[in-house]
Amino acid sequence: MSVTQIFLASTLYGTATLAAAIDAGAFPPAGRRILLTSNHSVTAEIAPGLADMPGFTTLRTRFDEVLDWNAVIAPQHPSTWAPRPEDVPLWERQLRALWAIGEDRVELIVESLQVPPAQSLCRLFPGATVDVYADGLMSYGPTRFRLDPQLGMRVRRVLHLDLVPGLEPLLLTEFDVPAELVPAPAFLKVLAELTLEATELDTTTTPDAPAGEPPAPALLLGQYLSALDLMSAAEEEELHVAMVRGAHALGHRELVFKPHPGAPAAYSRRAEEEAGRLGARLTVIGAPVLAETLYERLRPALVVGCFSTGLLTAATLYGLPVARTGTEAVLARLTPYQNSNRIPLTVADAALPDLADAAAVRSWTPPGPERIAQELTGLLTAVGFTMQPQILAARRAEAEEYLARHLAPHTWRYFKRRRLTALGLPGGIPARLSFLPRHPAVRRLARRLRKVIG
DSSP: OOEEEEEEEOSHHHHHHHHHHHHTTOSOOOSEEEEEEOOOOTTTTTSOOGGGSTTHHHHGGGSSEEEEHHHHHTTSOTTTOOOOGGGHHHHHHHHHHHTTOTTOEEEEEESOTTSTTHHHHHHHSTTOEEEEEOOSSGGGSOOSSOOOHHHHTTEEEEEEEOSSTTOOOOTTGGGTOOEEEEOHHHHHHHHHHHHHHOOOOOEEEESOOOSSOOOOOEEEEOOOGGGGTSSOHHHHHHHHHHHHHHHHHTTOOEEEEEOOTTSOGGGGHHHHHHHHHHTOEEEEEOSOOOHHHHHHHHOOSEEEESSOHHHHIIIIISOOOEEEOSHHHHHHHOSSTTOTTHHHHHHHHHHSOBTTOHHHHHHOOOOOHHHIIIIIHHHHHHHHHHHOTTTTGGGHHHHHHHHHHHOSTTTGGGOOHHHHHHTTOTTSOOGGGTTGGGOHHHHHHHHHHHHHHO
């Protein structure tokens, strides 16, 4: 029986990961390989899709055909549409006819299995095997929602880049799904191909560029966090300003700002104004290219961001100096506690130096697997368990051990006392004292103390 492999992708980074996995022989030969693109933008009808991104032409050579999932389910949106159970047989027959799959055995390779469109596609082909690939740092965290065992048991493996060497993904471990590395050399080779294709970048610069060859710049990464409701637009602009100030304080006068492809152009204006005020030269990259393309071309002297996956690829795969900023503030306000961004935030905050700490930035080197095993593995297990205690119920003892031994001023930022209390974990308020925060006398005393302290 012939095999058709369907690769679902929504980002250039994810497609590059798939291309690297194919090049490395991670997938057996198939009669046909289909790349199914999905545009998750809120305004998907007018926003550029994956096929419009610089570098896509190079990546699509790994596939026999490129299809558009948005067109298939229009006018529904990929991030929200799911088939009704009774309609699944009709949809499968329709897709097999539409895509000329016939009676082929189908293998699905998807990201974010917990939500549409990946989950929807898997339900439409109930007999297909499933591989999950990681598009970023979230695979180091737990599965976001409890999956139907009939779906979870179909997953054969989680493919991921070794962005934090020695750290194992928690994703789908409740189904004992093994993790498999996509070789870094294969991924770097794919990124080098993208760099060759992106020969011209749309840039604006302020102030006018001086004559001569400029030194290696500091690269600032935008993430469009306000679109995720992690901060307001004004706060995100201030975050960009903080990146400019921090890089300038470290002695960098050549700055390059790479905004998120979906962010409004206005989000870089405050950064441009601040760079001009400080006398630095700021170049804004207007083309929707991968940050890794800039690593290849610019070899930046420093990469700055909040909790972008690009920080880890810069440090681990390219050996570039990196610094994070704003992570502690976002961690403090992130709600609900099980928000899946908590894991990338925790990784960046715990593993990377703070931009405000000049000595730490200058002396930092990527942590080796031994340090990861000693520090980050326990931390991420504890954070993951407190996020999803039912899904990761088997990790309770590990979480208790970490919290009992490592709760300290520098690790408390990753946890909430109320959450630890609710789960009966070390660091929470003992059950016999849980009435105290609600007691009127305690509240009156707290108000008096606040007045005294000011």
